[in-house]
Amino acid sequence: MANIHEILNQVEQLPHDWHICGSMSRECLRAIVRIAGGRTIQHSVETGSGKTTLLFSHLSQDHKVFSLNDFGGAVNGSITCVKDSPLFHAATVEWIEGPTQRTLPPYQFQHKLQLALIDGPHGYPFPDIEYYYLYPHLDEGALLIVDDIHIATIGHLFDFLKEDEMFRLLEVVDKTAFFERTAAPLFDPYMDGWWQQNYNKRRFAVQKPHTPRVSPYQGNVMKRAESMIWGPVRRRIRRIIGKGH
Numbered sequence: 001m002a003n004i005h006e007i008l009n010q011v012e013q014l015p016h017d018w019h020i021c022g023s024m025s026r027e028c029l030r031a032i033v034r035i036a037g038g039r040t041i042q043h044s045v046e047t048g049s050g051k052t053t054l055l056f057s058h059l060s061q062d063h064k065v066f067s068l069n070d071f072g073g074a075v076n077g078s079i080t081c082v083k084d085s086p087l088f089h090a091a092t093v094e095w096i097e098g099p100t101q102r103t104l105p106p107y108q109f110q111h112k113l114q115l116a117l118i119d120g121p122h123g124y125p126f127p128d129i130e131y132y133y134l135y136p137h138l139d140e141g142a143l144l145i146v147d148d149i150h151i152a153t154i155g156h157l158f159d160f161l162k163e164d165e166m167f168r169l170l171e172v173v174d175k176t177a178f179f180e181r182t183a184a185p186l187f188d189p190y191m192d193g194w195w196q197q198n199y200n201k202r203r204f205a206v207q208k209p210h211t212p213r214v215s216p217y218q219g220n221v222m223k224r225a226e227s228m229i230w231g232p233v234r235r236r237i238r239r240i241i242g243k244g245h
Contacts, residue, residue: 002058002089004033004037004055004058004059005033007054007055007058007087008029008030008033008055010087011029011051011054011055011087012026012029012030014051023050023051024050024051024052024147024174024176025173025174025175027173027174028147028173028174028175028176029051029052029055031171031173031176031178032052032055032059032145033055033059035143035170035171035178036059036115036143037059039114039115039143040114041059041060041061041114041115042060042061042062042111042114043060043061043062043063043064043111043112043113043114044056044059044060044062044063044064044113044114044115044116044117045063045064045065045066045109045113045115045116045117045134045137046063046064046065046066046067046116046117046118046119047066047067047100047104047117047118047119047120047130048066048067048078048117048119048120048147049065049067049078049079049082050078050081050082052117052119053065053078053082053088053093054082054085054087054088056093056115056117057088057089057090057092057093058089058092059115060092060114060115061092062092062094062111063092063093063094064093064094064096065079065093065094065095065096066096066098066100066103066104066107066120067079067095067096067097067100067120068097068098068099069097079095079097099121100120100121100126100129100130101121101126101129104129104130104133104134105129105133107133109137111137112137112138112139112142113134113137113138113139113142114139114141114142114143115142115143115144115145116134116137116138116142116143116144116145117145117146117147118130118131118134118144118145118146118147118154118157119145119146119147119148122148122151122153122154123153124153124156125153126153127146127153127154127157128157131157132189135166135187135189136186136189138181139181140181140182140183141180141181142180142181143170143178143179143180143181144161144167144178144179144180144181145176145177145178145179146158146161146176146177146179147175147176148175148176149172149175149176149177150175158177159199160199161177161179163198163199163202164187164197164198164199165182165184165198166181166182166184166186166187167179167180167181167182168180168182
């Protein structure tokens, strides 16, 4: 494998507008190499593509990229730029082209992931959709990288993950967050369980769903009904007791 620090140095020399959607900062690229470089990454995924793809093609043994060649195959589309780069190690990368809203849901992952980068479409709820289809496949100790957390829609996901027991925030570099998957049990993606999530428990007086809630209106109706049923019975009992004295 090529020396990753030599590759990083050359990737850093590429202009920020190397492709049409812009690129991660040098600080973020360095953080990826620093944090991921010492790990064994057999299987990884990213949504979106660019300079990070160049790095992951050397850091991972099997890297899958869910991406669009931005804006109808522009000359400097993100996929085109990566594929044409001499820094790209094509043998380790599988491309799944198309909107992640369509390509991620049906995709069948065959292996646990040791790294995932969420950097696809940023409009709501698309980052959350990507998270939903990726998080069940993250191995214990896997890196989850979330880019552009300064954007409100992604910042909301960042706030949730910071409090979730499945993840530990390693650090934030510029506008990119680095999480590590903990040993906490997988949150069941096919049930509900909202009351079990820290983000909800810390903001809401959680009441287990099997405990019925009674609104003030319902409570008043129940009290009136109870009075109508038991009131006459109580009065009758008191009269009988009174006659006995």
